[in-house]
Amino acid sequence: MLVEYSSLITLIALTAILAFSFYAVLIAGQLSLAQLGLASLAAFTSSLVVPDEPLFGFIPPLAVGIVFGMCVGILAAFILGLPVIRLRGVFLAIATLAFGEMVRIFLINQTWTNGAQGLGFPKLVGIEVAWIALIVVAYWFWRLSGSRMGRAFAAIREDELAATTMGINVARYRMASFVIAGAVAGLYGVLLAYFSRFADPNEFSFTAAVDGLVTAVVGGVTLFVGPLLGSVFLSVLPELQRLLGINAGWIRPTISGVLLLVVILFLPGGLSGLIPRRKSAKRLVANPALRPDLPALPAPGTELVSLQGIGKSYGGVHAVRSVDLSVQAGEVLGLIGPNGAGKTTLVNMVTGLTPPSTGTGVVLGAALTAGTKAHRLAQSGVARTFQQIKLFNRLSALENVLVGGYRITHDTLLRRLLFLPSARRFEREAVAMASAQLIRVGLGDKAANAAGDLSYGDQRRLEIARALASHPSLLVLDEPAAGMNHVEAGRLSELIRSLAADGIAVLVIEHNVRMMLATCDRIMVLNFGEVIASGKPADIARDPKVLEAYLGSAGNDADVEAASVLAAENLAEVAVELAREHEQGPDAVIGDDAEPNGAAEPEDKR
Amino acid sequence: MRKKLFSAAVCGSALLLAITGCSTTSGNGTKDDGATGSGTGADCVIKSAVPISAAFSLTGAAAQYGASQKNALELAVEDLNKVGGVTYELTVEDDATDPKQAIQVFDTLIASGAAVIIGPTLSNTAKQTNPIAQDAKVPVLGVSNTAAGITEIGDYIFRDSLTEDAVIPQTIKAAVETLDVKKVVVMYSNDDAFTESGYQAFAAALKDEGVDIADTLTFSKADTDFRALLNKAKKSDADAIVVSGLIDAAVPLVTQAREIGIDTPIIGGNGFNSPALIKGAGKAAEGVIVGAAWNSASDNEQNVKFIEDYTAKFDAAPDQFSAQAYAGLQIIDHAVRAECSAEREAIKAGLGDITDVPTVLGDVSLNENRDAVHDALVQVVKDGKFAILE
Numbered sequence: 001m002l003v004e005y006s007s008l009i010t011l012i013a014l015t016a017i018l019a020f021s022f023y024a025v026l027i028a029g030q031l032s033l034a035q036l037g038l039a040s041l042a043a044f045t046s047s048l049v050v051p052d053e054p055l056f057g058f059i060p061p062l063a064v065g066i067v068f069g070m071c072v073g074i075l076a077a078f079i080l081g082l083p084v085i086r087l088r089g090v091f092l093a094i095a096t097l098a099f100g101e102m103v104r105i106f107l108i109n110q111t112w113t114n115g116a117q118g119l120g121f122p123k124l125v126g127i128e129v130a131w132i133a134l135i136v137v138a139y140w141f142w143r144l145s146g147s148r149m150g151r152a153f154a155a156i157r158e159d160e161l162a163a164t165t166m167g168i169n170v171a172r173y174r175m176a177s178f179v180i181a182g183a184v185a186g187l188y189g190v191l192l193a194y195f196s197r198f199a200d201p202n203e204f205s206f207t208a209a210v211d212g213l214v215t216a217v218v219g220g221v222t223l224f225v226g227p228l229l230g231s232v233f234l235s236v237l238p239e240l241q242r243l244l245g246i247n248a249g250w251i252r253p254t255i256s257g258v259l260l261l262v263v264i265l266f267l268p269g270g271l272s273g274l275i276p277r278r279k280s281a282k283r284l285v286a287n288p289a290l291r292p293d294l295p296a297l298p299a300p301g302t303e304l305v306s307l308q309g310i311g312k313s314y315g316g317v318h319a320v321r322s323v324d325l326s327v328q329a330g331e332v333l334g335l336i337g338p339n340g341a342g343k344t345t346l347v348n349m350v351t352g353l354t355p356p357s358t359g360t361g362v363v364l365g366a367a368l369t370a371g372t373k374a375h376r377l378a379q380s381g382v383a384r385t386f387q388q389i390k391l392f393n394r395l396s397a398l399e400n401v402l403v404g405g406y407r408i409t410h411d412t413l414l415r416r417l418l419f420l421p422s423a424r425r426f427e428r429e430a431v432a433m434a435s436a437q438l439i440r441v442g443l444g445d446k447a448a449n450a451a452g453d454l455s456y457g458d459q460r461r462l463e464i465a466r467a468l469a470s471h472p473s474l475l476v477l478d479e480p481a482a483g484m485n486h487v488e489a490g491r492l493s494e495l496i497r498s499l500a501a502d503g504i505a506v507l508v509i510e511h512n513v514r515m516m517l518a519t520c521d522r523i524m525v526l527n528f529g530e531v532i533a534s535g536k537p538a539d540i541a542r543d544p545k546v547l548e549a550y551l552g553s554a555g556n557d558a559d560v561e562a563a564s565v566l567a568a569e570n571l572a573e574v575a576v577e578l579a580r581e582h583e584q585g586p587d588a589v590i591g592d593d594a595e596p597n598g599a600a601e602p603e604d605k606r
Numbered sequence: 607m608r609k610k611l612f613s614a615a616v617c618g619s620a621l622l623l624a625i626t627g628c629s630t631t632s633g634n635g636t637k638d639d640g641a642t643g644s645g646t647g648a649d650c651v652i653k654s655a656v657p658i659s660a661a662f663s664l665t666g667a668a669a670q671y672g673a674s675q676k677n678a679l680e681l682a683v684e685d686l687n688k689v690g691g692v693t694y695e696l697t698v699e700d701d702a703t704d705p706k707q708a709i710q711v712f713d714t715l716i717a718s719g720a721a722v723i724i725g726p727t728l729s730n731t732a733k734q735t736n737p738i739a740q741d742a743k744v745p746v747l748g749v750s751n752t753a754a755g756i757t758e759i760g761d762y763i764f765r766d767s768l769t770e771d772a773v774i775p776q777t778i779k780a781a782v783e784t785l786d787v788k789k790v791v792v793m794y795s796n797d798d799a800f801t802e803s804g805y806q807a808f809a810a811a812l813k814d815e816g817v818d819i820a821d822t823l824t825f826s827k828a829d830t831d832f833r834a835l836l837n838k839a840k841k842s843d844a845d846a847i848v849v850s851g852l853i854d855a856a857v858p859l860v861t862q863a864r865e866i867g868i869d870t871p872i873i874g875g876n877g878f879n880s881p882a883l884i885k886g887a888g889k890a891a892e893g894v895i896v897g898a899a900w901n902s903a904s905d906n907e908q909n910v911k912f913i914e915d916y917t918a919k920f921d922a923a924p925d926q927f928s929a930q931a932y933a934g935l936q937i938i939d940h941a942v943r944a945e946c947s948a949e950r951e952a953i954k955a956g957l958g959d960i961t962d963v964p965t966v967l968g969d970v971s972l973n974e975n976r977d978a979v980h981d982a983l984v985q986v987v988k989d990g991k992f993a994i995l996e
Contacts, residue, residue, distance in 0.1 A: 197737050242714065249700060250664075
């Protein structure tokens with residue numbers, strides 16, 4: 001059996017290694033077709049350095065080839081990555097495809113590769129070597145999947161922008177996945193050449209790249225065994241048909257094609273979707289003792305955001321003009337104004353997503369310039385939610401929050417590879433921290449649900465929990481109450497007050513003016529990119545300019561509602577009453593609306 | 607979840623069992639079932655059928671070649687089994703024009719007890735599969751491998767296909783003698799093993815005959831527009847254009863050359879040796895000179911019969927691939943009968959002694975390098991047909 005099928009078994013391992021190379025980029029949401037180019041570069045250059053005899057008497061020639069080939073793969077992937085890493089989707093696929101073709105033509109025209117006639121290699125790879133290599137690669141990806149790096153890849157795959165605002169350096173991680181794929185591709189190239197004893201550049205063609213991609217996709221990218229399953233499936237199919245006595249010819253590829261179609265149609269997650277996933281990453285760790293020790297937040301009153309004359313214009317359109325803004329630790333600053341007033345543009349500048357056109361600003365000690373990176377600000381303690389919900393939809397609620405904890409957790413990949421006890425401890429700390437945030441926003445019982453399956457209000461809350469998981473000094477909430485009813489909005493208001501009480505500076509945009517008047521310490525009103533009023537909620541509510549701004553842009557539901565809150569409900573009285581209640585504490589404000597059971601009561605105030 | 611895991615395990619082991627269960631055929635099936643017979647040559651009688659296996663590209667890029675090879679082998683087995691004494695049992699497997707598939711096919715064929723393996727279709731595949739047969743001491747007869755370095759793999763590797771090295775010098779010699787060629791432009795596609803080694807053979811042959819090479823131009827096997835290169839070639843005012851390219855390049859190249867007014871002879875490698883050239887290029891193909899291992903116009907008695915039978919059976923004219931495959935089995939038959947044994951070692955020894963065996967290709971010998979030796983035919987396209995160049 002072993003003799004007859006030794007080549008088949010070896011090739012299953014080699015094909016799986018190639019599929020892992022595609023897997024490495026797919027898990028970070030990138031479609032690269034450069035793998036075969038990298039593999040052939042590695043294979044042919046390794047022929048130049050592999051010695052006939054063991055190096056220094058004990059290093060086997062193949063080991064030299066493997067190490068060298070992987071280095072070539074890493075280096076080539078890095079150099080290729082520098083220009084193409086900014087490309088996305090189909091553009092990246094085309095650019096990397098072109099690279100593969102360039103490599104093929106380059107190698108064909110070199111004398112040392114013997115051109116299209118190919119190069120002979122000694123046979124150094126058999127079943128054992130191939131499977132050991134596969135096991136090492138699979139082990140690496142297995143340990144990667146639960147590490148912080150693995151979570152960062154998943155986050156980038158699901159939503160790059162959200163990942164950036166969690167403090168993840170997207171460009172660096174994308175490059176990392178590219179380089180990892182390069183290393184694995186280099187390994188594949190060397191192993192294949194020294195297994196098949198011959199290689200010509202035409203073998204590492206576009207067709208072969210597509211085969212590798214198909215293997216990875218059929219196997220599935222949700223689980224590390226996917227590439228192996230894909231490889232077994234595709235390699236065994238022709239052999240199985242041969243055994244079943246199906247005659248050689250067109251009928252075999254047809255059957256294989258139909259089965260492939262069936263898998264793609266009915267198993268969107270690939271073959272690995274059939275394997276039940278381990279549930280541990282979905283379990284909460286509620287024990288507060290397991291939470292990590294976190295650095296203290298800035299003392300209340302410390303100025304965290306300071307903007308002077310900040311402005312943003314797109315061509316002739318001034319979205320924001322000359323705004324001064326200051327946010328202190330422990331306060332809730334509200335930002336209201338009609339639609340299109342420039343509120344989101346302003347917070348995008350504060351969180352580093354949009355560089356300001358004019359003015360200066362400092363956020364948590366970092367100056368806002370064209371070169372300010374959102375992930376850097378996030379790492380220094382800015383967290384935010386989005387007006388359009390940006391969750392990692394295919395990840396569970398808990399996993400979403402775990403990604404949010406990127407900033408305060410350790411990278412555990414190396415520790416996980418060595419099974420160090422500290423890896424387990426760090427992971428548990430991260431889960432404990434994430435669990436606490438989930439419970440705090442009232443999603444403790446939905447930890448295992450996929451984020452995309454949650455209700456709208458729950459998704460809003462999950463976004464807040466994810467932002468909180470980074471232990472931020474400054475929390476920016478962009479319309480957190482959108483789509484919430486009175487009761488939910490009341491609980492949210494309570495939550496925001498409790499966060500401020502913890503010492504977090506909260507900058508919140510909201511159309512629910514009633515809630516804003518109740519929640520904020522200070523409110524700034526923007527209209528047409530300019531601040532038209534700023535001050536205590538009571539003063540804002542009485543300001544005729546504010547009412548005018550809202551009435552002036554009628555025709556929009558949210559604005560009409562806001563105006564009606566301001567005008568119809570006896571504006572001044574409401575404001576005075578609310579201001580009085582406000583001084584008595586946040587609970588009294590929503591006392592009328594909130595359910596008496598106190599379900600939204602934060603269970604763990606730090 | 608436990609249940610699912612269990613069922614997954616059951617399915618997995620069932621699959622493994624299926625694979626192992628079907629592989630009980632022992633590796634040395636030719637040993638003890640009457641593989642050795644009595645008598646020699648025409649009188650040889652072997653009781654059990656001689657298992658002949660072939661690995662051809664029946665699907666994928668080279669499928670058209672593999673199909674004619676398979677047809678020819680089926681015809682040859684039919685014909686040889688009629689002779690009596692020795693019967694052949696043919697297994698044809700598909701390598702899907704993929705060396706990785708071919709490696710597995712060779713493993714399977716060797717394990718299933720093939721006395722000799724014919725194939726594979728492509729040279730670059732042979733470089734990966736033939737070492738496996740060499741290690742397992744199973745004789746291989748290539749019937750279409752023309753690249754250098756195939757028979758060097760080992761002493762179990764033979765071929766009846768003339769290499770470009772064997773055909774091209776004869777082509778150039780004939781062209782120089784009949785057409786008085788003194789200066790040529792050479793064009794070849796440099797991204798294909800076959801055409802590149804063809805180019806090397808042309809370059810060497812031109813040097814031997816003392817012909818000037820005015821210019822050497824390269825193209826890709828995927829190219830279809832050669833006008834720029836041909837204009838360059840036209841300016842150099844050569845007596846002939848020498849081309850090493852596949853048939854896909856041959857048709858547009860020849861057509862475009864005539865279009866831009868090149869009326870010098872065009873000398874092609876084996877890639878040009880296809881009825882598709884005349885069909886595709888039509889009148890433009892007139893005057894194209896091609897050296898070949900086989901020509902349908904050859905009046906060799908066996909060849910005439912082969913063409914008739916093949917056309918009757920498959921409703922299509924045979925090409926060089928089918929002729930060489932048919933001749934391959936004739937040669938194997940000769941080797942088996944010489945030792946009157948279907949054992950691998952005996953066949954290997956028999957193949958080593960092939961001298962002037964009459965086949966559809968003419969009288970074929972295998973030399974000390976296990977390569978074929980027979981006369982090549984230099985043909986010229988004349989009145990829409992390949993004719994012998996005289």
